[in-house]
Amino acid sequence: MQKGIKFRIYPNREQQNIIHQTLGCCRLIYNKGLAMRNEAYQNGNKVGYPQTSAMLTGLKKQDDFAFLKAVDSIALQQSLRDLDRGFVNFFQKRAGHPQFKSKHNRHQSYRTINQRGNIRIVGKYIKLPKLGYVKVRQSMEVCKINHVTIEHTPTGKYFAIVNVKFEPQPKMNQGGTIGIDVGIKEFYSDSNGNVVSNPKYLEQSMGKLIREQRKLSRKEKGSSNRNKQRVKVALVHEKITNQRNDFLQKQSTMLIRENQTICIEDLKVKNMMRNHKLAQHISSASWSKFFDMLLYKSVWYGKKVVKVPTMYPSSQTCSCCGYKNPLVKNLAIRKWECPECHMRHDRDTNASVNILSKGLQMQSA
Ligand SMILES: [Zn+2]
Numbered sequence: 172m173q174k175g176i177k178f179r180i181y182p183n184r185e186q187q188n189i190i191h192q193t194l195g196c197c198r199l200i201y202n203k204g205l206a207m208r209n210e211a212y213q214n215g216n217k218v219g220y221p222q223t224s225a226m227l228t229g230l231k232k233q234d235d236f237a238f239l240k241a242v243d244s245i246a247l248q249q250s251l252r253d254l255d256r257g258f259v260n261f262f263q264k265r266a267g268h269p270q271f272k273s274k275h276n277r278h279q280s281y282r283t284i285n286q287r288g289n290i291r292i293v294g295k296y297i298k299l300p301k302l303g304y305v306k307v308r309q310s311m312e313v314c315k316i317n318h319v320t321i322e323h324t325p326t327g328k329y330f331a332i333v334n335v336k337f338e339p340q341p342k343m344n345q346g347g348t349i350g351i352d353v354g355i356k357e358f359y360s361d362s363n364g365n366v367v368s369n370p371k372y373l374e375q376s377m378g379k380l381i382r383e384q385r386k387l388s389r390k391e392k393g394s395s396n397r398n399k400q401r402v403k404v405a406l407v408h409e410k411i412t413n414q415r416n417d418f419l420q421k422q423s424t425m426l427i428r429e430n431q432t433i434c435i436e437d438l439k440v441k442n443m444m445r446n447h448k449l450a451q452h453i454s455s456a457s458w459s460k461f462f463d464m465l466l467y468k469s470v471w472y473g474k475k476v477v478k479v480p481t482m483y484p485s486s487q488t489c490s491c492c493g494y495k496n497p498l499v500k501n502l503a504i505r506k507w508e509c510p511e512c513h514m515r516h517d518r519d520t521n522a523s524v525n526i527l528s529k530g531l532q533m534q535s536a
Contacts, residue, residue, distance in 0.1 A: 172339055172471055173317060178297060178331045180321075181306040189302055190321060190329065193242040197250040197281045198272045200227055200239075204254045205269055220255040227251065243300045246281045249318075253282070277325035277405070285316045290333075292316075297331055307331070325405035339471035346431040350527025352485065352519050353436070353458045358422070360519035362527040367422065373414050380407045415457055423464035432475045434530025435462055436485065477530035489514060490524035 182190060204223035211218035227247060230236040239247065257269035283290070289300055292313055296304040299319065315336040322330040350362035358369045383404045390397035426433055438459055462476075469476045479485065487499045494511040498504070505518050 173334055173336055174467075174471075175320075175332045175334050176311065176313065178311075178333060179308040180297060180329045180331045181308070182302065182329055183306075186302045186305055187329070189242070190323065192238075193246055193281050193301070193321075194279045194323065195274070196239055196242045197246055198274060198279075200230075200247050201250040201254050202271050203230070204251050205271060208254070208258065220251060223251045223254065224248065241301075243281075243283050245286065245300065246283045249282045249284065278322070280320050280322040282318055282320045284318045290316050290319055292333075297333070299331070305331070324409060326402065326409050328409075342428050342472045342474075344429055344431060347429055348432040348434070348527060348531060349426065349430045350434045350523040350525070350530060351426070351436075352523035352526055353454075353461070354519055355454050357519065358457070360517070360523050362520070362523045364517075364520050366519070370414070370418055373411065373418060376407060376411045376414060380404070380411060383407050416460070419457065419461045419464055423461060423468055426465065427468045427472055427474055430474065432477060432531070432534065433465055433469070434477045434479060434527045435465065436483075436526055437478050437480055438462065475534070477534050479526050479529045479533070483525075483529055485522040485525040485529070486518060488521075488525050489516065490521050490528070 203226065207223055207226055208218050211222075227239075231239050254269060257266065260266035261268050283300055285291075289298070291298050292307070292310060293304065295307060295310050297307050297319075298304050299321070313333060313335045317334045317336060319334065320332040322332065324330070351359050352361075353359045358367050360366050383400070387397065387400045387404050390400050465476050468474070484495060487497060488495050489509040489512060491514040492509060492512040494509055496507065496509065499507055499518065506516065507518065508515050
């Protein structure tokens with residue numbers, strides 16, 4: 172098994188320059204590889220990773236591209252691997268066609284691989300190819316390092332995400348089962364009747380984000396005030412991401428610890444009712460992140476996550492008698508009584524009970 176550990180790093184001025192050079196070179200190579208593959212496609216030729224890799228080797232021999240030799244060569248190769256994976260995902264219809272990378276893209280990163288221990292953590296430093304020893308905020312014992320992603324955020328911070336091998340300890344429990352219904356008003360409702368709300372601090376930050384973004388939209392394009400405001404927005408964004416991840420980590424760990432089987436909804440159901448409101452946009456991003464965490468933790472700790480398919484009407488079905496009540500389609504209806512068996516339902520709890528029984532039914536089928 173593997174997992175990523177994120178370290179805030181503090182490169183000195185010289186190291187920062189090398190990081191930005193590497194980011195620039197990786198972007199250049201990625202874009203050149205993409206252009207090469209696009210052109211080959213138009214001419215009916217097949218070009219894959221080996222041809223783009225040969226292109227990189229060729230470029231390095233040219234005087235005009237001698238600057239490529241100054242940066243981490245593994246990182247350059249990885250950008251072509253990433254491109255290749257982008258195409259695989261595209262062909263398998265998991266993603267759109269790879270796009271050219273712009274230097275104006277605010278999230279910038281490159282990846283490099285540990286080879287013969289050239290990446291390691293030593294005291295309060297992480298040793299990285301071409302950069303040498305870079306200061307880290309907190310040190311941590313890690314066993315085998317697979318690869319590292321170096322990231323420069325829109326707020327000007329640097330991070331190293333270290334992918335390591337690790338052995339998860341199985342988490343024992345009573346074999347409980349639970350159904351989860353994620354929502355906008357509350358974060359989720361479960362089949363035991365519990366409701367987990369979004370934490371207050373997260374709601375407050377979201378309100379702040381909406382206000383700061385409104386201010387940004389009023390600033391004149393290209394003005395220095397607009398740039399200052401953009402950094403402000405990025406800082407609130409970053410804060411929300413951190414607060415949200417922290418919350419999601421705790422919630423997913425708790426669910427995995429207490430249950431053997433967790434039934435969730437296929438997210439497309441929710442995406443269908445997506446609108447462009449920011450709060451909702453953040454909610455849907457949280458759901459997929461949350462489900463990702465549940466999925467990988469279930470693999471780590473030997474638990475089961477069952478996805479209930481898209482078209483199952485979990486909100487409209489009475490969890491007692493199975494009667495389907497089309498009136499509940501209206502999202503404003505929070506509580507309803509089943510016209511058949513007269514059971515009184517809370518909308519979301521009822522949905523999560525249905526998700527649980529559907530999931531268990533699918534699992535035993
Ligand atoms: Zn009923």
